[in-house]
Amino acid sequence: MAESAPRRCCLGWDFSTQQVKVVAVDAEMNVFYEESVHFDRDLPEFGTRGGVHVHKDGLTVTSPVLMWVQALDIILEKMKASGFDFSQVLALSGAGQQHGSIYWQAGAQQALKSLSPDLPLHQQLQACFSINDCPVWMDSSTTAQCRQLEAAVGGAQALSCLTGSRAYERFTGNQIAKIYQQNPKAYSHTERISLVSSFAASLFLGSYSPIDYSDGSGMNLLHIQDKVWSQACLGSCAPHLEEKLGPPVPSCSVVGAISSFYVQRYGFPPGCKVVAFTGDNPASLAGMRLEEGDIAVSLGTSDTLFLWLQEPMPALEGHIFCNPVDPQHYMALLCFKNGSLMREKIRDEFASCSWSEFSKALQSTEMGNGGNLGFYFDVMEITPEIIGRHRFNTEKRKVSAFPGDMEVRALIEGQFMAKRIHAEGLGYRVMSKTKILATGGASHNRDILQVLADVFGAPVYVIDTANSACLGSAYRAFHGLAGGTDVPFSEVVKLAPNPRLAATPSPGASQSVRSTDITEPVLGEKTQFKAEKLAEKSTPAEELRCVRLCVAGQGGGKVCESLKGGNSAGDLAELNSPGLPGPGEGQEFT
Numbered sequence: 001m002a003e004s005a006p007r008r009c010c011l012g013w014d015f016s017t018q019q020v021k022v023v024a025v026d027a028e029m030n031v032f033y034e035e036s037v038h039f040d041r042d043l044p045e046f047g048t049r050g051g052v053h054v055h056k057d058g059l060t061v062t063s064p065v066l067m068w069v070q071a072l073d074i075i076l077e078k079m080k081a082s083g084f085d086f087s088q089v090l091a092l093s094g095a096g097q098q099h100g101s102i103y104w105q106a107g108a109q110q111a112l113k114s115l116s117p118d119l120p121l122h123q124q125l126q127a128c129f130s131i132n133d134c135p136v137w138m139d140s141s142t143t144a145q146c147r148q149l150e151a152a153v154g155g156a157q158a159l160s161c162l163t164g165s166r167a168y169e170r171f172t173g174n175q176i177a178k179i180y181q182q183n184p185k186a187y188s189h190t191e192r193i194s195l196v197s198s199f200a201a202s203l204f205l206g207s208y209s210p211i212d213y214s215d216g217s218g219m220n221l222l223h224i225q226d227k228v229w230s231q232a233c234l235g236s237c238a239p240h241l242e243e244k245l246g247p248p249v250p251s252c253s254v255v256g257a258i259s260s261f262y263v264q265r266y267g268f269p270p271g272c273k274v275v276a277f278t279g280d281n282p283a284s285l286a287g288m289r290l291e292e293g294d295i296a297v298s299l300g301t302s303d304t305l306f307l308w309l310q311e312p313m314p315a316l317e318g319h320i321f322c323n324p325v326d327p328q329h330y331m332a333l334l335c336f337k338n339g340s341l342m343r344e345k346i347r348d349e350f351a352s353c354s355w356s357e358f359s360k361a362l363q364s365t366e367m368g369n370g371g372n373l374g375f376y377f378d379v380m381e382i383t384p385e386i387i388g389r390h391r392f393n394t395e396k397r398k399v400s401a402f403p404g405d406m407e408v409r410a411l412i413e414g415q416f417m418a419k420r421i422h423a424e425g426l427g428y429r430v431m432s433k434t435k436i437l438a439t440g441g442a443s444h445n446r447d448i449l450q451v452l453a454d455v456f457g458a459p460v461y462v463i464d465t466a467n468s469a470c471l472g473s474a475y476r477a478f479h480g481l482a483g484g485t486d487v488p489f490s491e492v493v494k495l496a497p498n499p500r501l502a503a504t505p506s507p508g509a510s511q512s513v514r515s516t517d518i519t520e521p522v523l524g525e526k527t528q529f530k531a532e533k534l535a536e537k538s539t540p541a542e543e544l545r546c547v548r549l550c551v552a553g554q555g556g557g558k559v560c561e562s563l564k565g566g567n568s569a570g571d572l573a574e575l576n577s578p579g580l581p582g583p584g585e586g587q588e589f590t
């Protein structure tokens, strides 16, 4: 709740997959206010599940743009009703789910500039969008556009060297290309294309906000070293794209002052600054004050794993983004689509729809799950591209089910094992000083964090606010206010509370790695090699391929010659690329 004594602060927003959230942070870096609006629960008229619409083809996934606008109206009204003192807000920044795109219709800029304080935003912006249902990060319908883009720039590795990633279906350039090809009329009526982050910033600015370098790196369009749009990529995706995107800016830029709409309707000070919004994962990096050598694991709608990098080393798996708090540096990211919604499904099937029953199942089963392994991908996974549930018993035979509690442990161990193996594929090594920083909704669950500590063999830390994207956005607002690039981010947030230890590896974790061969793929060193070896001994060919895909992904492989050099994450591992399955049918989350 807001306090009555005036408290100068910055606001941090997060427009994530399932909700809009906000925190207020005071000058001593204390969080003193939090609020959220949940799309499914608070805006049922939009008919979303998990904040999205999954279309009949199982691949197309969208969210209604007006739902996001209305969610902002609701959360601002909630803040006002609680007595929140908007007059104390010095600056604000925010984050958005990455990759999603918003299409502003010709004339929308004018509507944004002339907002009346007498009406909520959603009533005034109804006619501002040429696409009402926006593609979001869960979409995997643009394989054809991905292949076109890679071919246009000389292949997947060449695209990765240029933009930090090979072509991914959810990346915005490929989504824009699909809109242009399938709905050219809507494309030509579009005067501006925003990411979810820059769209949200535009709502506060009352004018189009530029895209920041860090979230812009998730589009397959930005030259991540030169920090300009790649003409080759733009040209391959759609005509006149550069003018529809506008020039990208450093992530710590002040993009303007808040619109008079907020001054008059809510009492924000007219000088309140808007600092460029960025992607939710980059914002989380800021919120957790990640340092080189640490690894962050975000357990939100998606699961992501990210680290700070000094030098970009783009490969065929994972992503390199411009760093949101230091324009000279980068971050590496792996994204797993089957995150919280997959855990919710297993919870509902095997733990009576209850997180406490889910925790009991983890407590009642042994580390290593007696040698039973499971990989669960109810929707087409991103890392690696695979679908289905794949369980292997102690004899390494594929089985169709486990007893309930074992199923829960197999899911969580399998999810973290995949994360460790894919991180190692990018060159990351768990070392004695490694800290894992956990965030996102599932980081509330201590039993899940214990498995994370056991699988990585490293301590897990959390911050008090599980929403590190909001927190990072407030910190970034302070950074922008203090002068952005001229001031080290670490200096601005030095008063922020340190992360708290939440779990340490259980005694015997390393013991069980050595003592039983089946736990090695889950807990041990050289995991990929051993998992493959185990599987080769006893698993039929098709299942072996599945294990390989699960544990090894598609391989990081070659480093771009031009980018070779020091890498704080260690040397990039050469993986044997096992090849990928063709795109399969997606499934609806239910």
Ligand SMILES: Nc1ncnc2c1ncn2[C@@H]1O[C@H](COP(=O)(O)OP(=O)(O)O)[C@@H](O)[C@H]1O
Residues within 6 Å of the ligand: 016, 017, 018, 019, 299, 300, 301, 302, 340, 341, 343, 344, 355, 439, 440, 441, 442, 443, 444, 445, 448
């Ligand atoms: N106690 C818990 N144990 C495991 N998962 C949880 C728990 N509480 C919340 N969650 C998960 O957190 C998810 C939301 O995480 P959050 O980081 O807020 O997502 P997003 O930012 O993508 O909207 C929910 O889908 C839910 O499954």
Ligand SMILES: O=C(CO)[C@@H](O)[C@H](O)COP(=O)(O)O
Residues within 6 Å of the ligand: 016, 017, 018, 096, 097, 098, 099, 137, 170, 218, 279, 280, 281, 300, 301, 302, 303, 304, 333, 335
């Ligand atoms: O696609 C990615 C990252 O590449 C996702 O991580 C989205 O950014 C969605 O974030 P959450 O809503 O799950 O936090």
